Amino acid sequence: MRGSQKIFRVFGIDVKLHYSWWFVFILLAYALATGFFPHYYEGLSSTAYWVMGITASLLLFVSVLLHELTHSLVAKLWKIEVESITLFFFGGVASLPSEDMKPWTEFWMALSGPLFSMALGMVFYFIYLLNGNVYVTAITFYLFQLNIILAVFNMLPGYPLDGGRVFRALLQMYFKDIRKATWVATKGGKFIGGALAILGLIAIFSGLWNGLWFVFLGGFLYFIAGLSYEQVIVKEVLMKVPLTKMVKGSYSHFAPNVGFDKVIKKFQANGEENFIVKKDGKFLGIVDLRRIGKLDKKTWSKVMVRSVMIPAGKIKVLNEKDNSYSALRKLVEQNLQMLPFLKRGKFVGVVYQKSLNHHIVMKLKYGL
Numbered sequence: 001m002r003g004s005q006k007i008f009r010v011f012g013i014d015v016k017l018h019y020s021w022w023f024v025f026i027l028l029a030y031a032l033a034t035g036f037f038p039h040y041y042e043g044l045s046s047t048a049y050w051v052m053g054i055t056a057s058l059l060l061f062v063s064v065l066l067h068e069l070t071h072s073l074v075a076k077l078w079k080i081e082v083e084s085i086t087l088f089f090f091g092g093v094a095s096l097p098s099e100d101m102k103p104w105t106e107f108w109m110a111l112s113g114p115l116f117s118m119a120l121g122m123v124f125y126f127i128y129l130l131n132g133n134v135y136v137t138a139i140t141f142y143l144f145q146l147n148i149i150l151a152v153f154n155m156l157p158g159y160p161l162d163g164g165r166v167f168r169a170l171l172q173m174y175f176k177d178i179r180k181a182t183w184v185a186t187k188g189g190k191f192i193g194g195a196l197a198i199l200g201l202i203a204i205f206s207g208l209w210n211g212l213w214f215v216f217l218g219g220f221l222y223f224i225a226g227l228s229y230e231q232v233i234v235k236e237v238l239m240k241v242p243l244t245k246m247v248k249g250s251y252s253h254f255a256p257n258v259g260f261d262k263v264i265k266k267f268q269a270n271g272e273e274n275f276i277v278k279k280d281g282k283f284l285g286i287v288d289l290r291r292i293g294k295l296d297k298k299t300w301s302k303v304m305v306r307s308v309m310i311p312a313g314k315i316k317v318l319n320e321k322d323n324s325y326s327a328l329r330k331l332v333e334q335n336l337q338m339l340p341f342l343k344r345g346k347f348v349g350v351v352y353q354k355s356l357n358h359h360i361v362m363k364l365k366y367g368l
Contacts, residue, residue, distance in 0.1 A: 011073065013084060015084070037142075113162050128144055157188050242323075260295065284312055285315070286338070287310075316330050
């Protein structure tokens with residue numbers, strides 16, 4: 001996911017943090033330190049409230065991470081590979097290289113997260129009841145409520161919430177049609193998102209600024225629900241297209257010791273922004289003009305392509321295991337316009353994102 005930074009790796013899964021998480025973290029810590037904790041636990045110092053607010057926000061982050069890890073570990077039990085978990089604005093999402101799974105598998109994967117959050121909420125509840133420290137009591141009081149809310153909210157039957165995924169799995173078992181099941185489930189997601197946004201606006205007009213959370217959350221859920229259905233349609237189209245048919249033998253390329261001025265001339269001639277770098281038939285990297293900082297025009301001929309390219313080791317290339325849909329995913333995730341296709345480790349040609357997009361448009365708009 002764009003705008004994400006890897007922070008660590010656990011159980012073979014990369015854990016990433018989206019930049020939007022910081023916005024929520026700061027806002028939540030502020031709300032807890034200046035509103036929630038002073039309201040329920042009077043008489044403490046401002047420093048104490050801020051320590052409690054930051055600690056509770058971090059532990060909520062851990063709770064969400066454990067929720068997503070539960071999904072991922074259940075997926076691994078079903079032999080489904082999980083590449084990464086990205087924590088962002090309102091929760092997290094696991095990246096699955098292959099999303100092909102049986103309805104029953106998706107049912108248990110989706111259900112496992114809310115069940116874990118419910119159990120974790122009860123653990124915090126018992127700590128809240130049994131300990132005598134005011135700081136621990138205050139923090140666990142907040143965390144047991146939030147984990148229970150997280151579990152209940154996630155079980156609402158609107159895709160892509162966990163409850164929506166459970167709902168879609170049941171619908172798929174009934175209809176035997178993933179597209180129809182997703183269409184119904186995403187309608188539920190849009191309805192819930194729209195309802196939350198309206199409730200938030202009503203709260204704001206009533207003087208309750210906490211309603212802003214509902215507006216953000218509702219709008220986000222509505223948008224993602226629509227995007228999820230489009231993704232299923234795109235997948236349905238591209239899964240029927242052999243990737244080998246999308247491989248082009250004609251592409252722009254340079255040797256690693258060519259001057260950057262030659263790249264600029266090629267760009268001026270055809271408007272392409274991505275170029276393959278290879279030597280003796282071996283793929284070495286990609287030049288992406290969008291990622292290269294400003295260079296003095298006088299130095300263009302002296303700057304070699306090898307010094308500005310993205311090296312092959314940092315690129316997820318395409319091979320015989322990929323299909324047209326996974327190719328599009330790799331292109332979008334890496335924000336590249338082309339990727340090399342390697343057969344048995346040997347460079348064969350390239351796959352352009354515009355070719356895949358063209359095929360989608362021609363199929364969906366014109367039925368061709």
